[in-house]
Amino acid sequence: MKLRDLYTKIKDILKEASESSGSEALSILSKVTGRSREGLLMDFEEEVSEAQCQLAVSLARKRASGYPLQYITEKCYFYGLELYVCEGVFIPRMETEVLVDLSLQVIEEKNIELVADVGTGTGCIAIAIALNSQCEVFATDISEKALQVAKKNAEKYQVQIGLLKGPYLEPLLHFLDRVQLIVSNPPYVSSLAQLPADVQKEPSEALFAGEDGLDFYRNFFSVPSLLRGKTIIMEMSPEQESGLRELLQNLGKLSFFKDQFNRTRFFKLEME
Ligand code: SAM
Numbered sequence: 376m377k378l379r380d381l382y383t384k385i386k387d388i389l390k391e392a393s394e395s396s397g398s399e400a401l402s403i404l405s406k407v408t409g410r411s412r413e414g415l416l417m418d419f420e421e422e423v424s425e426a427q428c429q430l431a432v433s434l435a436r437k438r439a440s441g442y443p444l445q446y447i448t449e450k451c452y453f454y455g456l457e458l459y460v461c462e463g464v465f466i467p468r469m470e471t472e473v474l475v476d477l478s479l480q481v482i483e484e485k486n487i488e489l490v491a492d493v494g495t496g497t498g499c500i501a502i503a504i505a506l507n508s509q510c511e512v513f514a515t516d517i518s519e520k521a522l523q524v525a526k527k528n529a530e531k532y533q534v535q536i537g538l539l540k541g542p543y544l545e546p547l548l549h550f551l552d553r554v555q556l557i558v559s560n561p562p563y564v565s566s567l568a569q570l571p572a573d574v575q576k577e578p579s580e581a582l583f584a585g586e587d588g589l590d591f592y593r594n595f596f597s598v599p600s601l602l603r604g605k606t607i608i609m610e611m612s613p614e615q616e617s618g619l620r621e622l623l624q625n626l627g628k629l630s631f632f633k634d635q636f637n638r639t640r641f642f643k644l645e646m647e
């Protein structure tokens with residue numbers, strides 16, 4: 376079969392599942408043939424092997440059944456970076472790029488020298504901050520797999536990031552006095568939420584945080600004296616603003632920020 380015909384075939388399979396079936400078909404063909412997307416277009420008249428056809432068709436069917444494209448291609452894009460990702464690790468979202476911008480602003484305003492990213496996943500936030508500031512950066516996660524992926528991504532971009540395993544503040548405790556800024560995109564989805572099929576394939580510990588989605592914040596801020604004087608910037612779900620106000624406003628100066636879609640998506644807490 377010619378590449379052109381295989382492209383048409385898998386684009387058809389993807390049509391049901393995706394509005395960008397053409398682009399996704401190219402991504403899958405690129406993974407299967409080892410050619411770049413541009414290279415594929417130039418080689419459209421070439422023959423592909425039966426084995427490659429079968430693999431491309433089975434990956435397209437997997438994708439059409441609601442499996443994330445990024446887990447198939449093992450690539451995701453964040454803040455201009457191309458990062459490795461695989462099943463078991465949360466796929467970065469574009470909203471979170473705004474959290475990086477907010478963090479870089481605070482780093483500049485307050486001359487921050489040491490930042491910690493709690494729940495780093497692919498390492499996307501930590502790596503973007505390390506590449507765009509002079510800060511020393513630490514990144515934590517409870518997931519061993521996430522830390523392995525973050526290590527691989529940090530190596531790709533040749534940034535030094537201290538990777539530490541453990542929940543909440545635990546891995547930071549022995550040098551917490553030096554940590555001036557803590558950033559995080561924690562799990563904040565309600566355990567009752569009905570998620571789209573592709574999101575359901577992501578690790579549940581990256582998403583869910585109790586019935587109201589606030590459990591992570593409750594635990595993280597349970598001993599406020601540990602966080603005295605620090606700035607905390609976190610992602611949240613737009614409907615959590617009032618719950619977070621109730622939980623956090625007595626702890627310091629609290630402000631909320633919007634994402635690219637004009638939805639309240641982040642808070643900054645300057646702890647007393
Ligand atoms: N920061 C990455 C991003 O924005 O793409 C990943 C965010 S993902 C929504 C949340 C991450 O927090 C997951 O990697 C998960 O394993 C980790 N996590 C969940 N509970 C945690 C906890 N109590 N302490 C530290 N990390 C946690």
Ligand code: GLN
Pocket residue numbers: 468560561562563564574581582583610
């Ligand atoms: N925004 C994510 C979603 O698509 C949730 C991210 C999170 O819990 N931090 O559901």
